[in-house]
Amino acid sequence: MPVLVMKFGGTSVATLDRIRRAAKRVGTEVAKGYDVIVIVSAMAGKTNELVGWVNETSPFYDAREYDAVVSSGENVTAGLMALTLQEMEVPARSWQGWQVPLMTTSAHGAARIEDIPPANITQKFAEGMRVAVIAGFQGVSPEGRITTLGRGGSDTSAVAFAAAFGAERCDIYTDVDGVYTTDPRVCAKARKLDRIAFEEMLELASLGAKVLQTRSVELAMRYNVKLRVLSSFEEQSDEAGTLVCGEDLIMESNVVSGVAFSREEAKVTIVTVADTPGIAASIFGTLSDAGVNVDMIVQNVSETGYGSHDELVTDMTFSCPNEQLARAEKALEGARADGTLAFERLETETEVAKVSVVGIGMRSQSGVAARMFRTLAAEGINIKVIATSEIKISVLVDRKYMELAVQALHDAFELERA
Amino acid sequence: MPVLVMKFGGTSVATLDRIRRAAKRVGTEVAKGYDVIVIVSAMAGKTNELVGWVNETSPFYDAREYDAVVSSGENVTAGLMALTLQEMEVPARSWQGWQVPLMTTSAHGAARIEDIPPANITQKFAEGMRVAVIAGFQGVSPEGRITTLGRGGSDTSAVAFAAAFGAERCDIYTDVDGVYTTDPRVCAKARKLDRIAFEEMLELASLGAKVLQTRSVELAMRYNVKLRVLSSFEEQSDEAGTLVCGEDLIMESNVVSGVAFSREEAKVTIVTVADTPGIAASIFGTLSDAGVNVDMIVQNVSETGYGSHDELVTDMTFSCPNEQLARAEKALEGARADGTLAFERLETETEVAKVSVVGIGMRSQSGVAARMFRTLAAEGINIKVIATSEIKISVLVDRKYMELAVQALHDAFELERA
Structure with missing residues (x-):
């Protein structure tokens, strides 16, 4: 079956109700015939709280311990998302980074993804599981320690999974409904773009349009992963949001x-x-x-x-x-x-x-x-x-x-x- | 160097200040010449919150996902404890259950410990690390999924580590200063016991004296691990608390x-x-x-x-x-x-x-x-x-x-x- 990656940011999984709403969207895609890989962030505010504790404990912290602490929020939402899907009778299970394993470098706090062997999850799909829920933002180093991919790293997790599984598309659910010509708070005439090229998105992202982590766009461009940015708070449709894609798809x-x-x-x-x-x-x-x-x-x-x-x-x-x-x-x-x-x-x-x-x-x-x-x-x-x-x-x-x-x-x- | 196991319950690591206080006690034992294995619970209230979310999400939950969610609190305190010790210039690092690995059965939610291979931690001690901080309550199943040992399971983690490493003693820091002849709230004449036999403790624990998880006492009895129950809120001394031990040590x-x-x-x-x-x-x-x-x-x-x-x-x-x-x-x-x-x-x-x-x-x-x-x-x-x-x-x-x-x-x- 074709694979779809769906990523839900912190505001989209901030409460049990929102997790349920996100799970319903996942269910809709499963009903269409996709095997779905869901990437979740921590509940909104959670990672900031953990980072605050680490900074207060140790201003010049050991980044390996930082990673062990701040990665924990995603474990919670991954498990809760899997449980919610199961309640909806969608066969699902959760994976933490080390279980996949999502192999990274040892650059703790800003590790780079090295490999995502798909065998483990592919086998479960073959056995009838329809949704693999992955704790975003985290991986495991060659030394077997937990790493994180930098703030916003769940976007990068999502794109990396889409590339590793040859996903048809990678949908990034967030609290904005797409990419705009500029920030609507500054310019009332700002218009949502239907499509934007990877390179444009990279310039916009690195210039402060904080919709996607820059690295995730770079990765999407390198592996030509179609990225769709859309709101988890609006009605779902195939035309919702903004598609970030190669120039060849922009007429x-x-x-x-x-x-x-x-x-x-x-x-x-x-x-x-x-x-x-x-x-x-x-x-x-x-x-x-x-x-x-x-x-x-x-x-x-x-x-x-x-x-x-x-x-x-x-x-x-x-x-x-x-x-x-x-x-x-x-x-x-x-x-x-x-x-x-x-x-x-x-x-x-x-x-x-x-x-x-x-x-x-x-x-x-x-x-x-x-x-x-x-x-x-x-x-x-x-x-x-x-x-x-x-x-x-x-x-x-x-x-x-x-x-x-x-x-x-x-x-x-x-x-x-x- | 002789090994000491010190376990800190949820109230003893409920805030960063309390973690610091606990870390100071650990530092004192390190200064005496012990290599220390610290077992931590989640911050007080944290595990209840996670259990609540799981129950609300899925009344008849998949116990594998339950374990993935509720084990996360201990990861936070383990990392913070390691960072706090490092700040005090005590060489320390954290381990999650799967990293040790603490091998358990697949009985999710109430798994039994099968093995704790000590090589990994022993090598770090040999390299100069003085404190191994372990996330309590959690382990890993033969299938590579996260397991938990049941509520109060950090006590059992602590005793199992003490047995696996031949520790001189296993100190359980809690919010009471020892085991009493009866509950002081019911009988004002209740007296703290200096020593109590394993079997007596088992009867008291299973009858509702909720100081130690029953399984931890059974395990301590089987491996003859000297257990000391003491308060993390009182001055430290070698005579503090109550020693739970074999009958041979009770005159x-x-x-x-x-x-x-x-x-x-x-x-x-x-x-x-x-x-x-x-x-x-x-x-x-x-x-x-x-x-x-x-x-x-x-x-x-x-x-x-x-x-x-x-x-x-x-x-x-x-x-x-x-x-x-x-x-x-x-x-x-x-x-x-x-x-x-x-x-x-x-x-x-x-x-x-x-x-x-x-x-x-x-x-x-x-x-x-x-x-x-x-x-x-x-x-x-x-x-x-x-x-x-x-x-x-x-x-x-x-x-x-x-x-x-x-x-x-x-x-x-x-x-x-x-």
């Missing part, structure tokens, strides 16, 4: 598919760095070692230096998540103190936001950047930093202009129209 | 060690059963099939029957837990309806209680029963049913006299004196 599309944004950005300018070969590697190596996720980078070379310098100098500007700013400053000042780096001073700005337009149509259509910059200029919004990729243009702007920028771009690219 | 003792009681009893009389061979087997087989735990049994044979009968007839009286009375009545009436059993009628009484005196000294001293009956008679308490074993005499009395009976017997056997 025609707007040049720009969506406008993404991120409020929590900081901008750092390293003023007057000697522009010697390897200086960028030295700066960003230092930041990387300190665990700072640098995003946009701009370099301005000047021909004459400040003060007494007259060699070739440069200003280096980058953005990073706001919460990592202190760490970035400390790392750079430390490198200056120990002589690794030479610069005049650091200038930081925290009241900034990133706004991006994303679309695979950009590859074949020119003029997108020009239209974006013109639109922002018309609103009097100053652009601080620009970064581009093949299917995305991002700008850093004053945070107070963020909503205006998103709305103006949504209008300019006519995203309210399909 | 001299009172004839009676304690007075136990059980409030939740019911009495059933099956009036006028034909006294044919096999009738007892037939009655108690019926009750056993219905899951009724019959306790005391008395048979009175009459020579003439009631009504038109004139064969040899009998009245059969038994006691069972109050909550099982409805089930017992249903089973017996059912057997009468389908012709398996013939009797006149059932008489039931629910306002009854069981009071027992227990002591290994009874084996060598006579007159205990006589003294017990005389004491009760002096207080005007009527005895409804009597049952005896080698080290115990139990009587069923009206529940309203239970406290009086306990106090009078405590006085009569001078239990306030060591």
Whole structure:
């Protein structure tokens, strides 16, 4: 029988009633003739509670023990989901990560999936079981210890199972009804997309559209797993939600598919760095070692230096998540103190936001950047930093202009129209 | 290094603060030179919550899924305990049941321990780890599914580990400071016992002194594991609590060690059963099939029957837990309806209680029963049913006299004196 993967997030299994509602959806797919693999998260709030306990117990915790603790919430919902299905007379059983086994690397807290041998579950399907309920987010290391896949890791579990079992589709049930052209809370004209390409979704996800864990989309793209994002709180239909899929399944599309944004950005300018070969590697190596996720980078070379310098100098500007700013400053000042780096001073700005337009149509259509910059200029919004990729243009702007920028771009690219 | 097993119950690990307090006690024993195996329960209330969810989801649940769900609380406390010890710079790690592995039968919900191969943990001790923290109550079946050992099963886990590792002692930390001659809430003169024999403890435990799971005491007796029951809320000392041990370690003792009681009893009389061979087997087989735990049994044979009968007839009286009375009545009436059993009628009484005196000294001293009956008679308490074993005499009395009976017997056997 064809296999379908269905993943239910924390809000979709937050109570026994919601688990029942989710189980009914599973029953509907079983009735259609699918063998179903269900991936469950922990009840909403549970994993946060466990993470809180670990942090309070041990600020610099042993990640192996962290994993042993925080993986426990999924064991509860997996068992309860199996019991609920059994009550509905759907043959089901639960599996914990180590029972499958979902083999991972030993990178505790953010392990990568290495293998999912399907024999165990396939045999049960052959014996008449119709639903395998899997505790998401967790696996087992070569040393036999429990690992977790990072926050949001149940999405990645789901896609990995879909790939391992050649599933027809991987349905991700969540508390939103799909992927939107932008956040409806910021722009009232935001429209739900019926389909979106993997690469667009990746740009949207990593830019702060927190519908799917980024890794799950990467994995889906690599194995060409059709992902459907849909709400567990609305009526079910085959057309519900948004299908995240390969470009070949997207007939025609707007040049720009969506406008993404991120409020929590900081901008750092390293003023007057000697522009010697390897200086960028030295700066960003230092930041990387300190665990700072640098995003946009701009370099301005000047021909004459400040003060007494007259060699070739440069200003280096980058953005990073706001919460990592202190760490970035400390790392750079430390490198200056120990002589690794030479610069005049650091200038930081925290009241900034990133706004991006994303679309695979950009590859074949020119003029997108020009239209974006013109639109922002018309609103009097100053652009601080620009970064581009093949299917995305991002700008850093004053945070107070963020909503205006998103709305103006949504209008300019006519995203309210399909 | 010598091995010590320390078990912490739910109230002893109910909060992060209490886990820290427990971890300090573990640290003290490590400093004395012990390698320590710590067994933890789930945080107080947690397992009840999980059991509640399972019952609400599925009244006739699949016990394999029940075990998968209700075992999760211990995983949390095991990881947190290991982290807390690491914070105190005590080398520690956690093990879940399947990781040890603690091998059990497949009798889910009440599995029996089959084996605990010590190699895995012994090797870690050899490498310098000082504390192995084990999630109590759980194991793994030959099919690779998670099993639990029944409520209170962490006590049994602890004793099994003590036996498997040849531990010097198994300390059970709980919310009471030891085993008492009787419940201090019923008899103010109750005295904490320094030592008590395994067999006495078994009689006290199964009679409702809920300090230790009965199976853990049986296991300790079989493997001669010294068990110490002590409070995790009082100052630690080598003399704290009560040692449950073999008779050889008890120098001299009172004839009676304690007075136990059980409030939740019911009495059933099956009036006028034909006294044919096999009738007892037939009655108690019926009750056993219905899951009724019959306790005391008395048979009175009459020579003439009631009504038109004139064969040899009998009245059969038994006691069972109050909550099982409805089930017992249903089973017996059912057997009468389908012709398996013939009797006149059932008489039931629910306002009854069981009071027992227990002591290994009874084996060598006579007159205990006589003294017990005389004491009760002096207080005007009527005895409804009597049952005896080698080290115990139990009587069923009206529940309203239970406290009086306990106090009078405590006085009569001078239990306030060591």
